[in-house]
Amino acid sequence: MLDIVKQWAWYDWVMLFIRLISSCSIIVATVELKDYLTLPVWSVVLWEIMVFSVPWICLMLSYRYYLIAEMLLFGGVSLYLTSLFPEAYLSFMTPAFLIAANSAEKSYRWSAPMTIVLLPLLIVLFSRDIDVLEIFPQVGLAYAMGFAFHLLIVNHRQNEIIRKQNSVLEQYLTQIERVTLLEERGRLSKDLHDTMGHSYTSIIMGLETLRPDVATQEGTHKLDSLLQLARKSMEDVRGYLHQMESPQETLPLVQTLRQVTEEFQTHASVNVRFRAIGEEYPVGKQVKMTLLRCLQESLTNAVRHGQATDIVVSLHFEPQQTRLEVQDNGHGVENWKDGFGITAMKERAAHLQGRVSIYSERGEGTLVTCFVPRLVESDDEIIRLFIVDDHSFIRDSLRTILEGQRDLRVVGMAEDGAEALERCEELEPDLVLMDLEMPNMDGITATKRMKEKWPGIRVLVLSTFQDTEKAKEIIRSGADGYLLKSIESRELAETIRLVHRGGTMIAHDLFHKMLDAQPVNEQEDLPVASEISGKDENFYGLTKRELEILQMLSQGMRYKTIASKLYLSDGTVRNYASALYDKLGVRNRDDAIEKGQKEGLL
Structure with a gap:
């Protein structure tokens, strides 16, 4: 009262x-x-x-x-x-x-x-x-x-109500404008980094290879002057990039998300509590942007559609993944349907091999969870790399970039597909970075033969062009990923780890072009989102924990009872259940139990 x-x-x-x-x-x-x-x-x-x-x-x-x-x-x-x-x-x-x-x-x-x-x-x-x-x-x-x-x-x-909704929308539009500016700055800085930085690196590496050919003192002096000019110009480009970065872009993830929740609470007159669990570690720009967008969309939906008055935001730093949970006390929805914002959130997460799950029940509010895997260097594991490219300065540049990572080691290089096939048996690489356009034997033919002879070797294509037809052809030939050479060095290292662990990655822009050009009934053949963690023996890829929860659900247990028996929080059990429903392609516990019995999972 x-x-x-x-x-x-x-x-x-x-x-x-x-x-x-x-x-x-x-x-x-x-x-x-x-x-x-x-x-x-x-x-x-x-x-x-x-x-x-x-x-x-x-x-x-x-x-x-x-x-x-x-x-x-x-x-x-x-x-x-x-x-x-x-x-x-x-x-x-x-x-x-x-x-x-x-x-x-x-x-x-x-x-x-x-x-x-x-x-x-x-x-x-x-x-x-x-x-x-x-x-x-x-x-x-x-x-x-x-x-x-x-x-x-x-x-x-x-x-x-109109005033509150306008306040929420104004806050949302402000955040969208801010994030859009961040993305545009990031795109410009990335373009500058990938064009100017790549060009200067190639020039420097190419000039270094000319040293043995310059015998005179005058030639050595000119070469040193050119190298000094190239290095100075590259430092200038880096300085411009640093100036383009906004203060929010350089903030840690926790501070950025806390700032968003505080601003939303002020403008929307809603109680929002933020907490970070675990020791914070650095994440990539794409991961940070994905979690930020997920938080904004979840907060706005909680107030606009759920009429929530209390929201709890939890950011979990876990060894294998970064997890964001947004729990509200709103009305909840009995039959949840993804809108445009939720679909965009899921696409962002899927691009990073992550996922977004949503649990909503009438009268129980809504729980939105965003999982993004953590791709880090391993102290125990060394990934053996083999670079195949017909440009020597590209090979040298890639070697310089990748060997700066503790868990990556370049064991060999080749200038065409034929040489790559000859040296693969001797070097036994874990992953091959393959160019497409090369003399003697192109990347498509080399990938196909390599996969036939050594199916365990992972092949990641690095190309300059967004050619959808060639991308489809080389993926069908067995390649495990297709990236553009303009990719940032840190993202390249993370993608190599992802592909080495069994994942598949296609450049985001290129993937959307492939989808646009692909007939609807053939799109499901595109290999985009493989799980990072090891897959289970069952067809649906359910983890042991998810199978355990499915078994308890079939026994008529409620979420709170399952949580107490497994020593987990109620929200964690709901997350597992949501992931379980998603993998089985069902909407509720009854359908999950029925399908589990039909498929022999129980």
Whole structure:
């Protein structure tokens, strides 16, 4: 009750004041005229106290019984007092006003006739001294004033909802503008880095290879001058890139997400609590942008669609993944359907080999979870790389970049596919970085033969062009990924680790071009999102934990019971269940149990 009162607006206090003044005046008049009452004064006073309290409590807790309580109690007191004192019919003006003011939906269709016609007729029957033509207009006027007050309340509430929604939308648009600027800056800086930086690196590496051919002192001096100029120009480009970075872009992930939640709480007037669990580690720009977008979309949906008043944001730094959870106390949805924003969130996560799961139940709120795998250097594992490219400075540049990573080692290089096939048997690489356009034997033919002879070797194509037909052809030939040479060095290292662990990666822009050009019935053949962690033996790739939870669900256990038995939090169990439903292609526990029994998983 106290929580409800805290949310009152000015009109709630006005109606409480009217009810209080009316009830107090009736009680005082009853006590003064107690000698004329036919009932004990204490019973009448108790009745009038109930007139004040019972309808008000019904209005606060359950509107269903309010109108009946108001008519029976307040109308009954008015009838009794009017039968003794004809002038007491004026006491019925207050319930007429309150009934109209508290009308909901279409209740006025039956409350108006009863208030304006039926109850005044009963009052006239109990007290024949009252003029019918006098009471009907007065009660009708009181009801009309109450209904006008009701319209004022409805207008105020709608304006308040519009104001809150506008505040949320303004906050969302501000965040979108900010993130769009960040992405545009990131794109420009990436383009500069990948064009100018790549060119300067290639020039420097190419000039270094000319040293043995420059025998004279003058030639050595010119070469040193060219190298110095190239290195200085490259430092200038890096300086420009540093200046382009915005302050928010350089902030750690925790600080960025906390800043977003604080701004949202301020503008949307919603209680948002943020917590970071685990020791923070650095993440890539794409991971940071994905989690940021997921948080913004989840916060906005919680307020706009779920009418949430309390939101908990949890960021978990785990050894194998970074996990963002957004739990709200809104209305929830029984049959969840992805909108444009949710679809965009899932596409972003899928591009990073992650996923977004959503759990929503009517009356239980919504839980949005975004998983992004953590691709880090391994102290125990060394990935043996083999570079195949017909440009020597590209090979040298890639070797310089990749050998800066502790877990990556370049064991050999080749200038065409034929040489690569000859050296693969001797070097036994784990992963081959393959160019497409090469003399003697191109990358497509070399990949096909390499996969036929050594199926365990992973092949990652690095090309300059977004050629969708060649990309499809080399993927069908067995390649495990297709990237553009403009990729950032850190992302290249992370993609190598991903492909080495069994994943598949296609450049994001190129993948969308492939989808646009692919017939709908053939799109499912594109190998995009493989799981990073090891797959289980079952067809659906369920983990042992998910199978365990499926088994408990089949035994009729609720989420809280499962959480207590497995020593997990309720939210974690819901995450597992959501992932389970997603993998099985079902919507709820009943469908999951039925499919589990049909597929022999139980």
